[in-house]
Amino acid sequence: RTQVSGVGDGVLSAFRSICGEEGVSLGEAVREQHGKDESVHRCRPPDVVVFPRCVEEVSALAKVCHKHRLPIIPFGTGTGLEGGVGAVKGGVCFSLRNMEQVLDLHPEDFDVTVEPGVTRKALNAYLRDTGLWFPVDPGADASLCGMAATSASGTNAVRYGTMRENVMNLEVVLADGSIVHTAGKGRRPSLLSLLLSLVSLLRKTSAGYNLTNLFVGSEGTLGIITKTTLRLYGIPEAMVSAVCSFPSVQAAVDSTVQTLQAGVPIARIEFLDDVMIDACNRFSSLSYPVTPTLFLEFHGSEQSLQEQVKTAEDITQSNGGSDFQWARDTETRNRLWKARHDAWYAALALRPGCKAYSTDVCVPLSRLPQIIVETKEDLIENRLTGPIAGHVGDGNFHCLMVVDPNNPEEMHRVHLFTERLARRALAMDGTCTGEHGVGLGKRALLCEEMGPVGIQVMRSLKDTLDPNNLMNPGKILQREEP
Amino acid sequence: MSGRVLVGVKRVIDYAVKIRVKPDNTGVVTDGVKHSMNPFCEIAVEEAVKLKEKKLIKEVVAVSCGPQQSQETIRTALAMGADRGIHVDVSGKDYENLGPLQVSKILAALAKQEDAQLILLGKQAIDDDCNQTGQMTAALLDWPQGTFASEVSLEGDKINLVREIDGGLEHIKINTPAVITADLRLNTPRYATLPNIMDSLMNNETELHKPNHRTSLCVGLIPLFETVAPEDMQGGTDRSGAMLRHTVLQSGKPKRIILSCLCI
Numbered sequence: 001r002t003q004v005s006g007v008g009d010g011v012l013s014a015f016r017s018i019c020g021e022e023g024v025s026l027g028e029a030v031r032e033q034h035g036k037d038e039s040v041h042r043c044r045p046p047d048v049v050v051f052p053r054c055v056e057e058v059s060a061l062a063k064v065c066h067k068h069r070l071p072i073i074p075f076g077t078g079t080g081l082e083g084g085v086g087a088v089k090g091g092v093c094f095s096l097r098n099m100e101q102v103l104d105l106h107p108e109d110f111d112v113t114v115e116p117g118v119t120r121k122a123l124n125a126y127l128r129d130t131g132l133w134f135p136v137d138p139g140a141d142a143s144l145c146g147m148a149a150t151s152a153s154g155t156n157a158v159r160y161g162t163m164r165e166n167v168m169n170l171e172v173v174l175a176d177g178s179i180v181h182t183a184g185k186g187r188r189p190s191l192l193s194l195l196l197s198l199v200s201l202l203r204k205t206s207a208g209y210n211l212t213n214l215f216v217g218s219e220g221t222l223g224i225i226t227k228t229t230l231r232l233y234g235i236p237e238a239m240v241s242a243v244c245s246f247p248s249v250q251a252a253v254d255s256t257v258q259t260l261q262a263g264v265p266i267a268r269i270e271f272l273d274d275v276m277i278d279a280c281n282r283f284s285s286l287s288y289p290v291t292p293t294l295f296l297e298f299h300g301s302e303q304s305l306q307e308q309v310k311t312a313e314d315i316t317q318s319n320g321g322s323d324f325q326w327a328r329d330t331e332t333r334n335r336l337w338k339a340r341h342d343a344w345y346a347a348l349a350l351r352p353g354c355k356a357y358s359t360d361v362c363v364p365l366s367r368l369p370q371i372i373v374e375t376k377e378d379l380i381e382n383r384l385t386g387p388i389a390g391h392v393g394d395g396n397f398h399c400l401m402v403v404d405p406n407n408p409e410e411m412h413r414v415h416l417f418t419e420r421l422a423r424r425a426l427a428m429d430g431t432c433t434g435e436h437g438v439g440l441g442k443r444a445l446l447c448e449e450m451g452p453v454g455i456q457v458m459r460s461l462k463d464t465l466d467p468n469n470l471m472n473p474g475k476i477l478q479r480e481e482p
Numbered sequence: 483m484s485g486r487v488l489v490g491v492k493r494v495i496d497y498a499v500k501i502r503v504k505p506d507n508t509g510v511v512t513d514g515v516k517h518s519m520n521p522f523c524e525i526a527v528e529e530a531v532k533l534k535e536k537k538l539i540k541e542v543v544a545v546s547c548g549p550q551q552s553q554e555t556i557r558t559a560l561a562m563g564a565d566r567g568i569h570v571d572v573s574g575k576d577y578e579n580l581g582p583l584q585v586s587k588i589l590a591a592l593a594k595q596e597d598a599q600l601i602l603l604g605k606q607a608i609d610d611d612c613n614q615t616g617q618m619t620a621a622l623l624d625w626p627q628g629t630f631a632s633e634v635s636l637e638g639d640k641i642n643l644v645r646e647i648d649g650g651l652e653h654i655k656i657n658t659p660a661v662i663t664a665d666l667r668l669n670t671p672r673y674a675t676l677p678n679i680m681d682s683l684m685n686n687e688t689e690l691h692k693p694n695h696r697t698s699l700c701v702g703l704i705p706l707f708e709t710v711a712p713e714d715m716q717g718g719t720d721r722s723g724a725m726l727r728h729t730v731l732q733s734g735k736p737k738r739i740i741l742s743c744l745c746i
Binding site for chain 2: 125129132133234235237
């Protein structure tokens with residue numbers, strides 16, 4: 001075997017003795033596979049990829065890396081959107097896909113523990129006979145531990161919350177190989193009353209610092225997540241989907257705010273702007289009016305659904321909404337929502353041969369109309385294609401930038417646009433990343449968002465848990481180079 | 483058409499599980515392995531429940547042949563909307579020898595006993611892939627059969643059926659009573675919701691039947707010699723130069739060879 005820079009033969013044989021011959025790969029194709037995700041960031045392959053089979057192997061491998069000062073990059077499914085898995089300083093990629101067990105399902109307690117190889121669709125398929133599901137849905141079929149690492153969210157966060165609210169415990173391997181259970185080993189803090197289905201069920205414990213939520217969203221920079229205990233929910237008895245067109249962005253957002261204020265436990269509210277609706281009409285041969293549109297989904301019992309839909313319909317009408325359609329059975333619901341489901345492909349189809357890149361900012365609901373209007377003006381002024389789709393119930397929206405990857409001038413214009421967009425959001429008390437994470441591309445913006453003191457606190461935590469900066473270097477925090 | 487529909491549901495190893503062969507090659511590991519309802523049986527149950535919701539039939543009865551654990555599978559069917567369950571208790575050696583012929587005899591007997599107008603089954607089970615039970619049941623009852631159904635509609639006392647066949651789609655019309663086997667695209671099965679699962683656990687709607695001696699479970703025994711896992715995939719080698727070299731060596735003098743691109 002040829003020696004790859006930074007990882008000597010001695011280290012490689014130590015790796016092989018831990019996870020077997022098949023558990024260590026130097027192949028170029030394998031390393032490239034593990035050096036990129038679904039973002040625009042270029043591939044940064046690691047020097048070697050290891051495939052541990054259990055937490056003991058992860059710990060042993062981490063100890064070897066720690067001894068030889070090798071960077072450690074955890075890898076789940078590679079479906080991230082911010083370049084989080086790029087090995088900017090080379091090192092060892094820990095591919096966790098062979099740890100794929102669903103452990104400890106407690107249906108009566110509504111919780112389950114999973115390893116990093118379990119994806120969200122795989123878990124829901126496993127749970128289908130129990131009447132339970134895990135509702136956080138970021139679109140991709142991502143690793144659940146990876147979703148915990150990036151604090152993922154999704155289209156139904158407005159009702160079920162994000163990973164932050166739904167991770168109850170984590171098993172994490174730190175940079176020196178020690179294994180920590182963030183809420184105590186095997187602990188599944190009991191829930192508040194199950195009857196309060198409207199309220200996001202809060203974990204009930206007051207034991208010490210909140211370590212679990214320290215690691216949620218740490219993007220592999222503080223430790224390797226090897227188990228996550230998740231809160232489950234009952235599969236909804238029934239679902240209704242609805243679509244409604246609006247004369248303006250303001251009208252759509254007002255309807256959203258009023259629906260939430262009316263106490264409707266709406267499950268999904270998705271916003272598509274006129275450019276996006278137009279793209280969807282063309283792609284899926286639909287004929288929605290080309291104006292700002294809301295796609296709604298309601299979950300509940302038959303009786304509560306009737307009430308929810310009626311309330312929502314009245315509200316949309318009072319805001320000038322038109323063409324309110326709703327559907328109860330699966331086939332019609334899917335047809336109604338087809339536009340939203342195919343939005344990504346519809347955007348790509350606007351300019352064949354181009355790539356799509358999704359921006360991600362979040363602002364208080366009251367500022368949403370303003371930021372969308374200003375962003376659309378920015379897009380037109382700079383001749384950029386960026387249809388907008390948003391999780392309007394959370395104030396979170398994405399511009400799907402359709403750009404020619406072989407046109408550096410256009411790529412540059414897109415880059416500047418996304419920076420302006422992030423700063424626009426920050427100026428409105430928002431955040432530069434609603435759900436995708438900081439990764440490689442938003443480190444400077446994070447500094448602007450948190451301010452120097454906040455960043456310093458984060459740095460102190462990082463220095464305490466990982467003084468040698470081995471855990472996924474180059475992400476979240478900018479290193480002060482000596 | 484109104485009346486009773488019998489739906490056969492089989493308990494199999496869950497489709498997402500990685501199958502492992504037992505070290506002694508006598509079969510696959512089933513202990514401690516997740517089991518669930520055969521996916522094609524789920525589709526059959528969904529279709530039966532849909533027919534009931536459209537008020538085209540009166541009652542859905544889920545049937546499963548197997549040991550004690552088969553009751554879990556019946557409960558899933560109840561939670562999806564079946565009205566009643568029948569568990570035909572088959573365990574031990576009899577269960578190991580249970581195959582389509584035996585099951586179809588049981589289903590035929592039950593169909594007569596329950597005065598069923600329709601039998602809905604999955605087209606095949608994912609563990610044995612036999613694709614025989616539906617056909618055999620129809621033959622034993624001398625009923626028409628509509629297999630690999632991707633669309634079913636009832637019209638009076640007849641059934642319009644679209645079948646998925648190698649050449650495409652076949653439209654047939656059959657009389658009732660009949661046997662239908664469900665193919666993948668017939669519908670998307672609903673998830674059982676928690677309240678329905680709790681209901682099915684608390685209500686005792688499942689009858690227990692012991693097959694009588696006339697059902698002769700030992701007839702048609704197919705001896706199983708060995709179970710082996712498929713061989714591991716070997717890497718390929720680039721043979722593009724080999725053809726030319728081989729031909730030259732054989733004849734002793736260089737030949738003009740038109741090298742077609744034969745890379746293996």
